[in-house]
Amino acid sequence: MGCSSSSTKTRRSDTSLRAALIIQNWYRGYKARLKARQHYALTIFQSIEYADEQGQMQLSTFFSFMLENYTHIHKEELELRNQSLESEQDMRDRWDYVDSIDVPDSYNGPRLQFPLTCTDIDLLLEAFKEQQILHAHYVLEVLFETKKVLKQMPNFTHIQTSPSKEVTICGDLHGKLDDLFLIFYKNGLPSERNPYVFNGDFVDRGKNSIEILMILCVSFLVYPNDLHLNRGNHEDFMMNLRYGFTKEILHKYKLHGKRILQILEEFYAWLPIGTIVDNEILVIHGGISETTDLNLLHRVERNKMKSVLIPPTETNRDHDTDSKHNKVGVTFNAHGRIKTNGSPTEHLTEHEWEQVVTIFSASNYYEEGSNRGAYIKLCSGTTPRFFQYQVTKATCFQPLRQRVDTMENSAIKILRERVISRKSDLTRAFQLQDHRKSGKLSVSQWAFCMENILGLNLPWRSLSSNLVNIDQNGNVEYMSSFQNIRIEKPVQEAHSTLVETLYRYRSDLEIIFNAIDTDHSGLISVEEFRAMWKLFSSHYNVHIDDSQVNKLANIMDLNKDGSIDFNEFLKAFYVVHRYEDLMKPDVTNLG
Known part of the structure; x- marks a missing residue:
């Protein structure tokens, strides 16, 4: 009996x-x-x-092309560069920008007292937590005062640490104010004993870029030796036209927005290029290449670089610097030297090669719950310490499956938009592979076409189940790549190929036309629309019949006043997904 009971328990346990x-x-x-x-x-x-x-770099070559050709079409509306030169001249008169703007008694937002103190930092933080807007007078005054200090600084800021004084390095914030609040909460406010380096890309994408910029500038004015600002590729008025900061300024400061934008243009140009910590660590936005020459970068006149998208003129082309910015780069060298010449691997030990670090400080960057932000604390003679964090909102409390579903749906959505923008090219590529005209390809053939046309370097075979129908034999029904997704067009008469082409280049066209719209009115002339499209299509080798563009321009000019509301025109080219309203009469199915 005892053995039977023991055996039963063992079986149950097993x-x-x-x-x-x-x-x-x-x-x-x-x-x-x-x-x-x-x-x-x-x-x-x-x-x-x-x-x-990478497409931003193509715009640089286009602006070269445009500057050479646009002058022959409209000499009276000459250089985009005039925007920079005129603003620099105008800014010499402080009265026009700051002193002429009164702060009314009815204004109940934060009031700054110059010279600024740590009290003003606290005042700004509390006001911005309450979503208050800083008055344009103070915004302009802060920018003027910050620019005045920046002009006295070298291209590279040198700082020293000690066991009792670490420095904190922060990467891209991109207008995400909650991330800055969380950094200050975890790591403390800037002070003489708590120095910071903010390594560029303070603005764009997020909705609170001006608030972040004001906090950083005010902190810099209070602690000019302990808070350091490096320029990123988004501290650039041309980039702001595309990635949202310009729109944010004009929305929040309707009356004085243009003045703020003009001052920002020169303010950006005086930001230092980088920071050198303890004479051995280089902190610079975008990292360095094998051809980077620090001696040249120390001598370059940084204030002449108004935008990475506007190429140098012939007179200063010899002094051009490398402007290929990618992400935040923090370069550490274990032996106290900053190596910048020769092959990137030449004379480097394995240990030295692994001390190049990328730091990014905007959490939830792509989607809620998608990523953590981080900062680094450095101290002479010790190993860098890394700190991660994530701003927690409702979605961050969801189970992992729900968070992944949200991320995946958002990612697939933007990928489908990229696919539909190249529908004509993809269809031709599919049909060339489909020798039997069956409407089907192997997954490998389909993946080859997607990679060859879109150039996104994605795991297409793994993603195929999310993007296309696959039959029981494992073959892809390739036209299902465009199922349940459409481009909405602005007018019924627009040709589908033109709609697709304009959608594909809508971001580039927006930045080009916003550059022409120097008064930020949102209006451009029909003549400018035709001329610029002609140059754009010529440079990008986009073949659309001129008559179609002329017809579209005339139709869009609804009140026949010779002007087009181009911002609304661009917004009309958006992708409609299957979960959106597909029954609108003004939706064209490009299938």
Whole structure:
């Protein structure tokens, strides 16, 4: 009896153990699949962002082309560069920008007292937490005072640390004010004993860029030796036209927005290029290349670089510097030397090669819950310490599956938009591979076409189940790449190919036309629309019949006053997904 009871207990124990192992293995596999989906979603976000940033460099060559050709079409509306030169001249008169703007008694936002003190930092932080807007008078005064100090500084700021005085390095914030609040909460406010380096890209994308800029500038004015600002590729008035800061300024400061934008243009140009910590660590936005010459960068007249998108003129082309910015780069050298010449791997030990670090301080950058932000604390003679954080909102409390679903849906949505913008090119590529005219390709053939046309370097085979229909034999029905997704057009008469082309280049066109719209009225002339499209299509080798563009321009000029509201025109070219209203009469199915 005793043996039978013991045997039964053993069997039950073995059964429970096997069940526990089965459940454990299933859960591990489940989490691994979720992590893989999360990884693929982040890969989509990052690949598309990288492709867009590389596209910015193409705009630089276009502006060269435009400056050479546009003058022959409209000499009286000459150089985009005039925007920079005129603003620099105008800014010499402080009265026009600051002193002429009164702060009314009815204003109940923060009031700054110059010279600024730490009390003003606290005042700003509390006001911005309450979503108050700083009056334009104070914004302009802060920018003027900050620019005055920046003009006295060298291209590279040198700082020293000690065991009792670490320095904190922060990366991109991109207008995400909650991240800055969280950094200050975890790490303390800037002070003489708590220095910071903010490594560029304070603005754009997020909705609180001006608030971040004001906090950083006021802190800089209070602690000019302990808070350091480096210029990023988004501290650039041309980039702001595309990525949102210009719109934020004009929305929040309707009356004085243009003045703020003019001052920002010169303010950006005086920001230092980088910071050198303890004479051995280089902190610079975008990192360095094998051809970077610090001696040249020390001598360059940084205030002449108004925008990375506007090329140098012939007179200063010899002094051009490398402007290919990607992400925040913090370069550490273990032996106290900053290596900048020769091959990137020449004479480097494995240890030296691994001390290049990228730091990014905007959490939830692509989607709520998508990523953590981080900062680094440095101290002479010690190993850098890394701190991660994430602003927690409602979605961050959701189970991992729901957060991954949200990320994946958002990533697939923007990927589908990229696919529909290249529908004609993709269709031709599919048909060239489809020798039997069956409407089907192998997954490998489909993936080859997607990569070849879109150039996004994505795991297309793994993503295929989210993007296309696959039959029982494992073949892709390639026209399903465009299923349930459409481009809405602004007018019924627009040709579908023109709609697709304009959608594909809508971001580039927006930055070009906003540059022409120097008074930020949102209006451009029909003649400018035609002329600029002609140059754009010529430079980018986009073949659209001129008559179609002329017809579209005339139709868009509804009141026949010779002007087009181009901002609304661009907004009309958006992708409609299957979960949106597909029954509108003004929706064109490009299938």
